[in-house]
Amino acid sequence: MTGASAFPRWILPVMSAIAAGVMLALPYNYAGLYPLTWLAFVPLLVAAHGRSAAAHYWLGLLTGLAMYLVATPWMVEFLQRLKDYSLAPALAGAMVFWFLTAQLPAFLMLCWHLCQRFCGHYCLWFFPVLLMVFYGWFPVLFPLQLGESQSAFLPAIQAASLTGVYGVDLMIGISNALVTAGALQAMGWLPGARHTSGVMGGAGVLVLAAWLGYGWWALDHWDRQVSQWPTLSAGLVQSNETPSAAVPAPEPGYSRSWPPEMALSSQLARAGAEVIIWPETRYKGYFEVDQVPGAFQRAVAGLGVPLIFHDAEQQGNGGEFREYNSSLFLGPDGALAGRYRKHRLVAFGETLPLSREFPWLVNWASDYLGDFFANLTPGNDRVTFPVGGVHLVPAICYESAFPGHVARSVGAAPGSPLLVVLSNNGWFGDSRQPWQHASATVLRAVENRVSLVHVMNNGPSTVVSPSGRVLASTPFQERIGLVTDVPYTPAGQVFRSWFTQWPEWFAVVLGLAGLMALLLIRLTRRQA
Template sequence: MLAKDANSLRKRRLHGLWRLGLAASSGVLLALAALYPPWFALAWFAFVPLLIALRGLTAKAAYGIGLVAGLALFALSTHWMMDFLNLLKGYGPLHAAALAALYWFYCAQLVAIVAWLTVLLGRRFPTLWVFPLVLTAAFAGFPTLFSVQIGETQSLFPAALQGTAIAGVYGLDLVIGLVNALLAQAMVGLSGKHSVATRSALATPLAYLAVVGWFTYGVVSLGYWDREIQRWDTVAVGIVQPHEPPSTDEPEPRPGFTRAYSVPMALSDRLAEQSVAVIVWPELRMQHYFGLPHVETAFRHQVRQWQIPLVFQDLESKRRDGTTVNRNASLFIDAHGEMAGRYDKIKRVPFAEYLPWFGEWPTAKAFIRNWLGEFYGDISAGSGPAVFELDGFSLVPLICYEVMFPRFAAKAVPNDAASPILLGQSNNSWFGETQQPYQHLHASVLRSVENRAPLIHVTNNGPSAVVLPSGRIQFRSDYHRTAAYTVSVPIDAAAGNSFYSRHPALLISALYGLLALMLLWCSMPARWRNAVARAHRTRQGT
């Protein structure tokens, strides 16, 4: 008997390790798709091992399995957190790894919640649809330091992106979840001993119909937009990529340059010789346009000489009512050297540009400032989006990670803007020589398709890029290179007016509402559910 019990215990342990291995493999597969865009196909079956591992589990056990998958996903896909902490504070490998692990553990809760809700709701509803719904809602709503969506792995699969002009990246997340669930169902089924209703007569046909419809629309729409964009006019845009090193202290000008005539200004001089319509700079550490009058004068004088507008970014500090107010601003100087527009950043990075939850607590602010030093900017949010009107087109500025938020970017594009171009200005030098700048770029690709507007992605250290409304990357610069580029960007009055840009919250709000109703139904006492079911059958009978 003891030998039999020991053998049974050994089998249970092996089975548990098998489940953990499956969960970890799901995290690894999705992380590889996030890190290396050419491997986008991995995302379409990355969750299959996790779904297999969840079969027959309780909701509590599913949470633990999901946590393992989440740890594998975020430890790999955001491995650059260690470089970020090292450049930020100069921490050694062990210290940086410990703090990064805390971040990864927090983010792993996202996948753990997906697994928990999948099993919990799968007892009452078809798991085939529960999983994609929960997956989409969780990734859309879970608060992370750096926004992440599953669909962002598909930037090199333009046929899959086209539906985002209607449903946003949330629609793509839903379809990816459906494909994973269909594959898992085809391999082993999705029912388990704790499941009451994992299938229905319509669940599977509707799932196949949704997937086929998504890709049919994608292929047809991609062909249409490829042809349409070829007929658009173009405008020459100068892109400056200075490749300044990261610095928590105020950086000194490079040898041979001054604050009034910096490296970006010298690169812009070359672009001005090519008669571009506008010159755009990335987000940089400090331009001193606001703080030093001679720098402001030099900027305006230089632009007047070029007779070419300049869009750049700078930090402003002002004393108001006895306190210092900091703003992260994108500035537009027209061809006459006059300030013609300004946008103050709204979506700020938590713990870098503002302190969430404890923002009005001086003690907490003092602690964060002491710990993060100069990196903590205590930036005040702007009041609303802005549009920079140029000759025949307009720029919609987004600073740093604002381009990572789908609904925010959609609301920034006004319906009446003249031939709008999305402009993302960023500085990714804090992440060292990692994949993070590529992840940022490929996430930005989806904003161009969602809003059917060209996008200029200009970064300090590269890769900078121009993305077409079809999702195709027209131009991409070299990584970690000081350079200036002239790129022809397609423009048209019809740009920036997609269904998603007009209704960015429609699908995700519907999914949240459906998820809330499902949770409410599962939380009802059994006798209430039975009464509702009997009443429904009675109505059907009459």
């Protein structure tokens, strides 16, 4: 038996698919590795070339499993904290999550195989559109769009103010298609397609050059603009509480009426904060413990600085009972001046799909997910919290992963908007997840050309400029307060980006254009 025959033919494609997944995952964990994303699909596309539909699916599945195993190993610890599971059941639940999420690249590759059957060697130029559509719209529990791994590549994300993160995904797809086309041609696997590949490849290079050229210009433009803006002195409170499935008791030395966050807030107020922002935490008791509202009012009035914080909100009784995940705004006199009820609830943690149609599912979820699960009611109103001439636009935790939702909230602000995200990433332990979340929110600042304050329970809390630059950050897993100046749009120069005004236009138009082009090519080939 020769060495060549001893080497199974399936080894190389399998290794290529796994390599693609690892290359996709690493930039989510370490933002400085962003160049890998622009080449990551090449091993997969080359390995799948000329193979069956089943092979495309299984190779895509392997890529997805590798990607999410490397990018989201924190899922095991998340489930352990969720209900105090031992390692075995938490690992089993994580494996279900990884398998279901890996369907995204699996079905992406299956659809790309169908494109190949429809349009032959033109198919590579449909891959970027498919990539954009799948990573933008495929239903997953914790979305990870490709462009959100590019927060350190500032020129590449500037045009997101026109297209949203969808445009960044498209450019990543074009880059991968160009390199794949070159590789396949070099191997002689695209016979008769040299002219087409040359024309399309030249167009792809021009699009990428225009995208990045605009990015360099826009980065400089917005940096200069922001340097002239007024600033709001924001106090960020990072409480670094350890989350638990059950409602935690107050820490020794503190109480519901005087939590650790209030002690830190006193320091921030003395340091000159004009508004104080607490992160999302497990429980504050503002709506359930009688003495808490009064105690908070007195404390905040003593500080003379408005406060934004998070709590579970209960309304009504019996069949009218509703529970919301809310951000609350206390004015400088300590009185409740506004509330925002979370719109986009986390499936299986805050709401259960189809629970209203099948109420028995709620009891099942409560048994399985424990006290963490709450069948919350989504909010409807888009509100802002005014501080001086600034309108703070609140979002809670993973709402920041939905570009359209954030854009509509910013667009509804009546004056100078400033995004504020409150999140509790302590559920994910000592993992890379907090950095992944922080990187994703960078895109929200650029898309809407507004500054962003992201306050995490366990850090790193960040302040991001409209150009995507991180202006300030806090250490990870440390209880700390930070006062920092946050630039905001002057009242007479309020700007609404193209994406803020029309959030889904790019993805919808490009998706429909790709479908029409596919049908046109198919019709032309049949007539020929």
